[in-house]
Amino acid sequence: MNALVTGASSGIGRALSIEFCREGGKVLGVGRSVERLEEIKNAYNNCFDYLVLDLSDVRSVRSVVAEVARRFEVLDVLVNNAGYGLYRNLLDLSIDEIVSMTLVNFVTPLALVNELLPLMRRGSTVVNVITAGVHVLMTKLPLYGATKIALHYASEALRRELRAKGIHLLSVYPGVVRTSFHSRAGLSDVRGGVSPEEVAKKIIKSVKSRKKRVYIPGYLEVARVFLGPHLLALY
Ligand SMILES: NC(=O)c1ccc[n+]([C@@H]2O[C@H](COP(=O)([O-])OP(=O)(O)OC[C@H]3O[C@@H](n4cnc5c(N)ncnc54)[C@H](OP(=O)(O)O)[C@@H]3O)[C@@H](O)[C@H]2O)c1
Numbered sequence: 001m002n003a004l005v006t007g008a009s010s011g012i013g014r015a016l017s018i019e020f021c022r023e024g025g026k027v028l029g030v031g032r033s034v035e036r037l038e039e040i041k042n043a044y045n046n047c048f049d050y051l052v053l054d055l056s057d058v059r060s061v062r063s064v065v066a067e068v069a070r071r072f073e074v075l076d077v078l079v080n081n082a083g084y085g086l087y088r089n090l091l092d093l094s095i096d097e098i099v100s101m102t103l104v105n106f107v108t109p110l111a112l113v114n115e116l117l118p119l120m121r122r123g124s125t126v127v128n129v130i131t132a133g134v135h136v137l138m139t140k141l142p143l144y145g146a147t148k149i150a151l152h153y154a155s156e157a158l159r160r161e162l163r164a165k166g167i168h169l170l171s172v173y174p175g176v177v178r179t180s181f182h183s184r185a186g187l188s189d190v191r192g193g194v195s196p197e198e199v200a201k202k203i204i205k206s207v208k209s210r211k212k213r214v215y216i217p218g219y220l221e222v223a224r225v226f227l228g229p230h231l232l233a234l235y
Pocket residue numbers: 006007008009010011012013030031032033034053054055056081082083084104129130131132173174175176177178179180181182184193196
């Protein structure tokens with residue numbers, strides 16, 4: 001199994017890259033932190049390699065596509081996992097901050113699907129890591145919520161478009177996961193949550209069973225059933 005994992009340098013992407021390696025796959029990881037990516041490569045030399053790219057730069061998409069084509073005959077799994085949030089009101093964000101987050105969390109994932117499609121075959125899978133927070137109004141992370149809702153909406157449409165080509169799309173909706181996401185966003189009071197390893201295992205199981213959506217932990221799916229698109233404020 002050949003996989004591309006964005007945001008492979010830490011958290012969910014790191015755990016998922018390692019899990020793919022344990023399953024006997026080949027992984028090309030993307031991130032900005034050379035040291036952290038090199039650390040994974042040292043430990044999983046036979047199956048993991050990486051590209052150092054800033055996904056807020058749309059030109060990075062072309063670099064990813066060229067490298068995937070050079071390394072893999074076929075891409076079996078494309079994981080759009082890279083993403084971040086900012087604990088700031090919309091009115092306090094600069095234009096650059098709005099553009100960058102929208103590019104990383106929404107534009108680049110869609111561009112990667114479009115551009116990598118020629119390398120994907122019937123039976124391949126696109127995995128979009130969204131958030132269970134799309135079913136509530138995340139007032140502490142408003143731009144993040146907006147970009148993830150956009151990805152959630154696009155994923156529902158894209159799944160139908162990809163079906164005609166025999167390509168599957170899995171939407172992943174984690175709740176709180178113990179990664180650097182919250183401290184990077186500027187949120188210091190987040191407690192609990194599941195481990196990135198648990199999320200990685202659930203994603204791989206869901207890819208294998210061709211699930212359309214997975215909530216982690218599973219009980220969060222009640223939010224979809226009872227709240228759906230109605231955004232009740234979380235705080
Ligand atoms: N943690 C949670 O509670 C939670 C809940 C729901 C959904 N999620 C989603 O899960 C995904 C993974 O997040 P995480 O929790 O694992 O957080 P994390 O540990 O902070 O990992 C984020 C990853 O995204 C990469 N990334 C961020 N901006 C990038 C950029 N401009 N260019 C290239 N790579 C970039 C980071 O790479 P570098 O550090 O190398 O730049 C890192 O590998 C995100 O999409 C997030 O929205 C997380």
